[in-house]
Amino acid sequence: MRGDFFHAWRAAPGALAPKPPICCTSPAAQSPCVSLLPQTPMPSLEAPEIPRGNIVPIGGAEDKIADRLILRRLVERAGGAESRIAIIPTASELPDTGERYETVFREIGAGHVQSLPYLTRADAERKDWLEVLNDATAIFMTGGNQLRLSTILGGTEVAQAIRKRNAHGVHVAGTSAGAAFCSEHMIAGGKGGSTPVAGQVTLAPGLGLTNRIIVDQHFRERDRLGRLMAAIAYNPFVVGLGLDENTAAFIDCDNVIEVVGNGAITVLDVSQLGWSGMATARTGAPVGLIGVKLHILPHGSLFSLETREATPPGVAPVKRRR
Numbered sequence: 001m002r003g004d005f006f007h008a009w010r011a012a013p014g015a016l017a018p019k020p021p022i023c024c025t026s027p028a029a030q031s032p033c034v035s036l037l038p039q040t041p042m043p044s045l046e047a048p049e050i051p052r053g054n055i056v057p058i059g060g061a062e063d064k065i066a067d068r069l070i071l072r073r074l075v076e077r078a079g080g081a082e083s084r085i086a087i088i089p090t091a092s093e094l095p096d097t098g099e100r101y102e103t104v105f106r107e108i109g110a111g112h113v114q115s116l117p118y119l120t121r122a123d124a125e126r127k128d129w130l131e132v133l134n135d136a137t138a139i140f141m142t143g144g145n146q147l148r149l150s151t152i153l154g155g156t157e158v159a160q161a162i163r164k165r166n167a168h169g170v171h172v173a174g175t176s177a178g179a180a181f182c183s184e185h186m187i188a189g190g191k192g193g194s195t196p197v198a199g200q201v202t203l204a205p206g207l208g209l210t211n212r213i214i215v216d217q218h219f220r221e222r223d224r225l226g227r228l229m230a231a232i233a234y235n236p237f238v239v240g241l242g243l244d245e246n247t248a249a250f251i252d253c254d255n256v257i258e259v260v261g262n263g264a265i266t267v268l269d270v271s272q273l274g275w276s277g278m279a280t281a282r283t284g285a286p287v288g289l290i291g292v293k294l295h296i297l298p299h300g301s302l303f304s305l306e307t308r309e310a311t312p313p314g315v316a317p318v319k320r321r322r
Contacts, residue, residue: 051253053138053171055209057183059217059243059263060143060176064104070248070261074173075110077250078138086136087115090152091144091177101142124156133161136170143176147188150181150204159207166209176217179243184211187231192223196230196289198281203231212255212305214238219266221245232270233278233287239305240268247299255305256317259297267295269308 054077062070075083085105089098098115105113116129123129133139139162141149153159166172174182186206193200216228219242232240241249244263251257259265270292277288297303300313311317 050167050169053166053169053253054173055166055182055251056171056173056248057179057213057215057217057241057243057251058173058175058248059179059219059245059261059265061218061221061245062175062248062261063246064100068104068108070246071104072108073248073250073260074138074140074171075105075108078171079111081109081111082137083110083112084135084137085110085113086133086139087113087142088118088139088149088153088178089115089142089144090118091146091148091181092142093144093148097142097144101140105140118152118158121152121156124153124158130157130161133158133165136165138171138173139165141172141174141178141181143178146177146180146186146206147204149177150186150188150206153207154205163208172209173248179215179217181207182209183213183215183238184208185214185231185238187214187216187227190227190230193226194223196226196233196287198230198278198285198287199283200230201227203234210251210255211237212239213241213251215241215243215249217243217245219244220263225266228266228268229289229292230278230287232268233276233289236270236273236276239308240266240270242266242268251305257297257303257305259299259301259303261299263298265297265301265303267297267303267310269293269295271308 056074058070078085087098087101098117102113102115114132116132118124162172180186183206186204188202188204190201214231216224224242228240228242232238243249243265247261247263247265249257249265250260272291272293273289274291281287295303295310297310298313302311302317
């Protein structure tokens with residue numbers, strides 16, 4: 001695919017009742033926050049005085065047996081024993097994926113857990129499942145194939161509900177394919193390799209929780225630096241996040257990322273990009289990029305999507321917008 005990213009689909013009309021505020025909890029969040037995102041249908045506008053819920057892309061293969069750090073952190077932020085977790089296993093073709101995550105979340109101590117196996121677009125019309133989404137304090141999308149998520153849920157009341165719930169304080173997490181689907185622009189597929197190559201990556205519209213990032217998962221394990229750089233070369237607006245397995249980016253309402261997990265997050269910042277060769281590179285040829293800033297951030301690191309400042313573990317938080 002060449003040229004600019006696709007525009008994500010518009011949500012169906014209608015509004016949902018807001019949930020009570022669930023505050024930002026990263027080390028950088030110390031006061032109420034108000035969204036400065038553009039006034040567009042995607043991501044959904046935040047409700048006045050209600051902090052947006054965390055957006056939590058996970059690089060896949062998160063620990064489900066030992067300390068379960070990432071999933072435990074999600075449950076804690078969603079209310080612990082009072083949390084209500086809605087699981088969307090749509091990306092997976094394995095019939096027991098939702099049930100297995102139900103068991104894991106219950107073992108961690110979540111208050112109520114329910115899997116919503118949307119397998120067809122007709123399933124997305126189920127009002128009983130929509131009520132579960134609207135009552136959830138966290139929504140979790142499993143791994144599998146991100147195109148199953150976009151083709152089954154795109155343009156439905158379910159996609160609209162997830163965006164609105166996140167804007168009203170509900171945390172939304174996704175692992176592997178679910179992580180790719182979180183942002184407005186989604187990597188749908190492509191080849192690995194350390195050098196960006198024209199034609200290396202396929203892009204599609206995502207869920208649209210944020211337009212600030214584009215995510216690639218299983219990053220170090222599958223050698224995906226080149227395809228993430230190729231993705232941001234099309235339109236150097238977004239920040240590229242390369243998520244190692246068992247590693248998550250907890251993005252709070254101030255757009256500050258906290259890294260949680262055993263791996264690292266590779267951050268590609270193209271805010272000072274001087275030149276991109278994507279427009280003239282022939283298919284299969286290397287794509288030149290001048291001025292890319294790269295960070296490798298382990299557990300406990302912070303990165304501000306507003307100021308583009310990175311902070312190592314144990315150091316004072318990055319500057320806030322205000």
